Amino acid sequence: MFHARKLVLAHFWVAFVAFFVAILLGEWQMYIRSPLHAWVNNPEHYYRSVTAHGTVMGYVLPTLVAMGFGYAITEITLKRPLIGLRWAWAGFWLVIVGTLMAAATTAAGKSSVLYTFYPPMIASPFYYLGIVLVVVGSWIWVALMSINLRAWKKANAGETVPLAMYGNVAGAYLWAWTSVGAASEILVLILPASLGLTDTINAGLARVLFSWTLHAIVYFWLVPAYIVFYTIFPKAIGGRLYSDTMGRIAFALFLVFSMPIGIHHLFADPQVGSGFKFVHAAMTAMVSIPTFLTVFTIVASAEVVGRLRGGTGPFGWVKSLPWSNPMMLAVTYAFIMLGFGGAGGLINMSYQLNETIHNTQWVTGHFHLIFAGAIVIMYFMAAYEMWPQLKNSAPLSAGLIRAQLTLWFVGMMVLTMPWHLVGLLGAPRRMAYYDYTNPALHPQAITVTMSTFGGLLLVISAALFIYVLATARTQSAPVAPYSFSKAVHPHTKTPASLNSLGLWVAMMIALTVVNYGYPIAQLAATPNASVPIIPIGER
Amino acid sequence: MTSPIQPGSSADNHQISEDVANAAERRWAIIVILIILSLLAMMIFTGLHWAAMPPSRVESVDVRTLHIKGEFVESNLGTTVEKDGRVVVRLIAQQYSFSPQCIVVPAGTQVTFRGTSTDAIHGFVIGRTNANTMLVPGFVSTFTTSFPKTGEQLMPCHEYCGIGHEAMWAHVQVISPEEFFAKAKASERLNCVPR
Numbered sequence: 001m002f003h004a005r006k007l008v009l010a011h012f013w014v015a016f017v018a019f020f021v022a023i024l025l026g027e028w029q030m031y032i033r034s035p036l037h038a039w040v041n042n043p044e045h046y047y048r049s050v051t052a053h054g055t056v057m058g059y060v061l062p063t064l065v066a067m068g069f070g071y072a073i074t075e076i077t078l079k080r081p082l083i084g085l086r087w088a089w090a091g092f093w094l095v096i097v098g099t100l101m102a103a104a105t106t107a108a109g110k111s112s113v114l115y116t117f118y119p120p121m122i123a124s125p126f127y128y129l130g131i132v133l134v135v136v137g138s139w140i141w142v143a144l145m146s147i148n149l150r151a152w153k154k155a156n157a158g159e160t161v162p163l164a165m166y167g168n169v170a171g172a173y174l175w176a177w178t179s180v181g182a183a184s185e186i187l188v189l190i191l192p193a194s195l196g197l198t199d200t201i202n203a204g205l206a207r208v209l210f211s212w213t214l215h216a217i218v219y220f221w222l223v224p225a226y227i228v229f230y231t232i233f234p235k236a237i238g239g240r241l242y243s244d245t246m247g248r249i250a251f252a253l254f255l256v257f258s259m260p261i262g263i264h265h266l267f268a269d270p271q272v273g274s275g276f277k278f279v280h281a282a283m284t285a286m287v288s289i290p291t292f293l294t295v296f297t298i299v300a301s302a303e304v305v306g307r308l309r310g311g312t313g314p315f316g317w318v319k320s321l322p323w324s325n326p327m328m329l330a331v332t333y334a335f336i337m338l339g340f341g342g343a344g345g346l347i348n349m350s351y352q353l354n355e356t357i358h359n360t361q362w363v364t365g366h367f368h369l370i371f372a373g374a375i376v377i378m379y380f381m382a383a384y385e386m387w388p389q390l391k392n393s394a395p396l397s398a399g400l401i402r403a404q405l406t407l408w409f410v411g412m413m414v415l416t417m418p419w420h421l422v423g424l425l426g427a428p429r430r431m432a433y434y435d436y437t438n439p440a441l442h443p444q445a446i447t448v449t450m451s452t453f454g455g456l457l458l459v460i461s462a463a464l465f466i467y468v469l470a471t472a473r474t475q476s477a478p479v480a481p482y483s484f485s486k487a488v489h490p491h492t493k494t495p496a497s498l499n500s501l502g503l504w505v506a507m508m509i510a511l512t513v514v515n516y517g518y519p520i521a522q523l524a525a526t527p528n529a530s531v532p533i534i535p536i537g538e539r
Numbered sequence: 540m541t542s543p544i545q546p547g548s549s550a551d552n553h554q555i556s557e558d559v560a561n562a563a564e565r566r567w568a569i570i571v572i573l574i575i576l577s578l579l580a581m582m583i584f585t586g587l588h589w590a591a592m593p594p595s596r597v598e599s600v601d602v603r604t605l606h607i608k609g610e611f612v613e614s615n616l617g618t619t620v621e622k623d624g625r626v627v628v629r630l631i632a633q634q635y636s637f638s639p640q641c642i643v644v645p646a647g648t649q650v651t652f653r654g655t656s657t658d659a660i661h662g663f664v665i666g667r668t669n670a671n672t673m674l675v676p677g678f679v680s681t682f683t684t685s686f687p688k689t690g691e692q693l694m695p696c697h698e699y700c701g702i703g704h705e706a707m708w709a710h711v712q713v714i715s716p717e718e719f720f721a722k723a724k725a726s727e728r729l730n731c732v733p734r
Contacts, residue, residue: 042702043702043703043704043705044702046705047699047702047704050699112702114699118660118698118699120658120659120660120676121659121660121700121701202677203660203675203676203677204675204677204678207660207675242560243560243561243564246564266673267593267594268593268594268662268671268672268673268680269594269673269675269678269680270594270596270597270598270655270672270673270674270675270678270679270680270681271597271675271677271678272597273596273597274592274593274596277593278582278586281582282579282582285575285578285579286575288571288575289571289572289575292567292571292574293567293568293571296564296567297564300560300563346578350578350582351582351585351586351591351592351593352582352585352586352591352592352593354593355593355669355671356669356671358664358671358697359662359664359671359673359697359698360664360697424667425667426664426665426666426667426668426693426695428664428695428696428697429697430697430698430699430704431695431704431705432702432704432705433705434705435708438693440666440693441693488556488557488560489553489556489557489560522597523597526597526599526677527599528599528600528601528602528677529599529677529678530677531602531658531676531677532602532603532658534658534659534701
């Protein structure tokens, strides 16, 4: 096994090095807008930094992790060499070239549009072309995942697709479809304006197209983390998965409900009517179902382990869990952050409650808890689990990993809790500095200092993560082949609908068309909607 | 709590424990769906009963002629009492300020905001209230709210609109309705921008 070893390593290393650079930028942003530092001399530097931080964290890191982890899952679970290794390398290089293009343009100050692409501010075409290359590179991965699964199914007719692979391919299809929104925004609206072919743009339509990608992309980031929950965690703590079927249902539901929800980001926008806002709010509520089911199944899997280790009573099993196991610790931290972040998410999606916190620092707090907290901590675990396979190394130091995870958890809580608080007080997001001499803002200064301190813990944790990976020592004896968790009741017959993704993909596309078709058509036909563009970096 | 599994053949035990697992799963799924349904019911109830809705209606406006004709010419910006008695605030946002920069509103009265942008995407939130909207060029944002307490509130732009974004703050003065309506008689458009 492992023809793709170098491929996976390349994806992981690029992802994590970019991640480390981006986290330094993030901490710099918190520092310069805290009272610890004078106002930034040129606010544009701040927005350049936010653009780079968001572009790496939102597009480069999760895409590369999902791709690399996906290739590893394919070879491990299907137990055969990856089909299309050369294509996979081509996809990798496309992502690299695209990232470098976007990074160079951002560093030069030609693309300070943040990472959310909200025209009429338009960056240099090289920035958008870079993003397009990243997406096209990842589409090669999508195709390869589909091709590999198909080939395996043909050779193993009637067998159940391994759960990790099922989730992996569901994530790939989800990404393929959700990226269509931003891709069409860039290709149809932004690039023509950026290249100078047109000097006006429909800003409202662009926002709606971007919202197609904007929320579902979070579930694409989430899928690798859920694969770790379902197929690595139970075995890592010495147990089995409580229910294989529930894992399949969760992945399938993510596929269906992730897409038709993006308009909840536009609750305060004038270009979408209240009807579709309500429909998307309702759909966003539905997408919490797979997470609720997952929390139940994963906690139940842990309970089985706790009871086997002698725990009794309603809570006694919690005490007897293997707490010194890094995976136990990581999933616990992830669930706590998912709990706070998810509660915040229910507020964001609520048709009415959203108005209190829309576009405030609360939102930043929410998505850092969910993504940088619950999801990235699972990316760490995916890397730690795969590393001995990839490097043929001895087991990594559990002590260092525990310290790294704990720093990450504490840092993330210290970073985001003050953000939630000031968000409720109406602090706007995306500010290069705050005027703390204003009596209304003065009391908030302390919260920014706290977040800066939390960010520092995160920087230390990220450095420790890189250190653990970089110092893994290769050993001479080959490492035993990796295997994913088995279910407690593995003999359950998997229904055909949960052994393939066709039905769910069809539902995903149909629901998207129903939920986006009319708003998009209406906006495209709205008079006066095209407004002059504002090029960035031409002062 | 379920009763302990009776000894029997291992296949039997396996079947029994699987049934227990499935039943627990099903109960949880039902609870989850009930939670979601109750959230949706709350959204519908507060939407219909309190008329609590996010800003709506799709209304476009020509950004190129905004300054010279129609509702958003400079002389028409600020707070006014319409013929039908509604209090309406009209404002525009541009890089990097709001017009007017200081807005006067009466406390405890329904106030309708109508705003748009002349260039990039802007937005604002007023202090700790729920007055929160995006201003998208080409579209008119409308929402109605009321301010329970008198006092001065900050009104920052909350969407990144270029390098001056962080300096784009306006003020809102909430005054008593008596004072407001007395002032409103004296002049047509109210604001609190120092002259």
